[in-house]
Amino acid sequence: MPDRSFLDWPFFEQRHRDWAEKLDTWCAKNLPVDHGDVDAACRDLVARLGEAGFLKPTALDTANPGPLDVRTLCLTRETLARHDGLADFAFAMQGLGTGAISLFGTPEQQQWLDRTRAGKAISAFALSEPRSGSDVANMDMTATRDGDDYVLSGEKTWISNGGIADLYTVFARTGEAPGAKGISAFLVPADTPGLEVAERLDVIAPHPLARLSFNDVRVPASALIGKPGEGFRIAMSVLDVFRSTVGAAALGFARRALDETLDRAGNRELFGAPLFDLQMVQGHLADMALDVDAAALLVYRAAWTKDMGAPRVTREAAMAKLFATDRAQQVIDRAVQIHGGDGVRRGHIVESLYREIRALRIYEGASDVQKVVIARQIK
């Protein structure tokens, strides 16, 4: 039985507890899904999550505008990740892909949000490039003004939902100033001529992922999100909201690993007694539980702080992401160990968690980058 006692923590309101319970019930009935065809699985997950109303927190409600509720985003990612990594992915990208539009979009651009929140359109966030992942301000892709249009040229890579998205938030150099101050954000519908999937990328926990090429992609000036030169600030504002949710997903994976391990240790007999009775195993379980609770405290502190109106939660979100993802890796590694040979058997739940967790320590700012961010914040 998963530990739900954290829901009583003062970070949450009753609506959060109700939401988590409702979602958990839905997940128990509908997840996990077959990951054989990740494109089809993601399309289906987005449609079904949307139909059930669970994508609503991912973006601004245009009929009732207000800030995104980061606690709900985190609770949702934690719960989905505990049941199925691909479901968490499908949910997360609807938020990350539209974050810039929720926070800085025009009313016309925000019309997309009714569709993404209903699961009727899929979104993606296109920031990284082959030469600039961590060093994002060094991007090469250009957007050149041409009359009433901008023309986008270059490449984006590691783009989640690349190939199945209906709309992309794309960052490109418009040249107002060198480096970070010369980047702008654009809303680019997937069917815009010149936007092509150059390569599909296969990773250890597969999801739709692609390298995209922009061959003179012409968009109207109304596709600009925010003002020219504000793209880097927009990207950082979006990550400020969504970074702690990566920690929440890691927390969901770690919780599942702990639950599976408790179950295993209780049921497997070794040396004439349950595995649980070995004190070394108890030591591992205690360390796992400690990591899970400490990660939860950091994740929900970051979410609560943002929800209470803090303009930025750079330090809190970086700490939450760094700690929760790194410790989840350790928790899952211990789970694999305690499962013995079964832990590395393809298709076993802890084997899939072992693969699922790894990329979270790299994307949306690698662990080392989070350390640099934290150090700068505490200086």
Ligand SMILES: Cc1cc2nc3c(=O)[nH]c(=O)nc-3n(C[C@H](O)[C@H](O)[C@H](O)COP(=O)(O)OP(=O)(O)OC[C@H]3O[C@@H](n4cnc5c(N)ncnc54)[C@H](O)[C@@H]3O)c2cc1C
């Ligand atoms: C599964 C997956 C999904 C992704 N989805 C998206 C997406 O949807 N949209 C998108 O735009 N991008 C996405 N990314 C890209 C991701 O954000 C980048 O991979 C990440 O920022 C790292 O960039 P890089 O791969 O170029 O590695 P590099 O920038 O080459 O960094 C390599 C390593 O160097 C170290 N390092 C880097 N900078 C520093 C520093 N300042 N101090 C100390 N050490 C440092 C870190 O250990 C880092 O992991 C995704 C990546 C993956 C793996």
